[in-house]
Amino acid sequence: MENGFRIKTVEGLTDELFFDLCQANSELRMERDRHGNIIVMAPTGADTGHFNADINGQLWYWNRQTGLGYVFDSSAGFTLPDGAVRSPDVSWIAKDRWESLTEKERQKFAPLCPDFIVEVRSLSDSLADLQAKMEAYQANGCRLGWLIDRPGNAVYIYRRHNSPEIVRNEPVRLSGEDVLPGLEIEIRY
Numbered sequence: 001m002e003n004g005f006r007i008k009t010v011e012g013l014t015d016e017l018f019f020d021l022c023q024a025n026s027e028l029r030m031e032r033d034r035h036g037n038i039i040v041m042a043p044t045g046a047d048t049g050h051f052n053a054d055i056n057g058q059l060w061y062w063n064r065q066t067g068l069g070y071v072f073d074s075s076a077g078f079t080l081p082d083g084a085v086r087s088p089d090v091s092w093i094a095k096d097r098w099e100s101l102t103e104k105e106r107q108k109f110a111p112l113c114p115d116f117i118v119e120v121r122s123l124s125d126s127l128a129d130l131q132a133k134m135e136a137y138q139a140n141g142c143r144l145g146w147l148i149d150r151p152g153n154a155v156y157i158y159r160r161h162n163s164p165e166i167v168r169n170e171p172v173r174l175s176g177e178d179v180l181p182g183l184e185i186e187i188r189y
Contacts, residue, residue, distance in 0.1 A: 077109035090118035
């Protein structure tokens with residue numbers, strides 16, 4: 001299971017009520033799967049937080065230079081087309097897609113799947129659960145995703161309509177491909 005615990009589907013928990021629940025418990029990081037189960041996530045270790053911040057910073061700097069979209073950290077929630085509410089470790093949305101949302105939609109869990117997602121596996125995360133999560137992002141419209149398995153010294157690259165590519169060498173030089181043109185990030189586990 002993911003780094004946390006799961007609460008079975010709560011009947012009558014609308015999108016609005018789930019948002020309010022998250023706001024009222026802002027010290028907790030919660031997600032909801034497509035079945036309505038709530039996942040309460042534990043905080044990551046400091047090393048994982050530092051690793052995530054480094055990737056987010058590199059993506060932010062690239063985006064600042066290109067102006068092609070918007071970068072989000074792990075505190076941002078998105079309502080995916082299948083009804084799940086997820087908060088990837090790092091995400092990016094193309095400018096036109098983000099700007100097509102209303103101000104009200106931006107203030108809540110934005111109703112879309114990011115174009116680019118990064119999930120970083122920590123020691124307490126299940127690889128199988130994170131792979132399933134990446135496949136769900138892919139099925140909901142994510143164009144490029146990186147699952148960085150630090151304990152397993154591997155990166156799983158998810159592209160639309162393809163099986164994941166597994167890269168095991170270190171350092172790994174990852175490309176933003178045609179989704180994030182010109183982005184290059186070097187990963188050391």
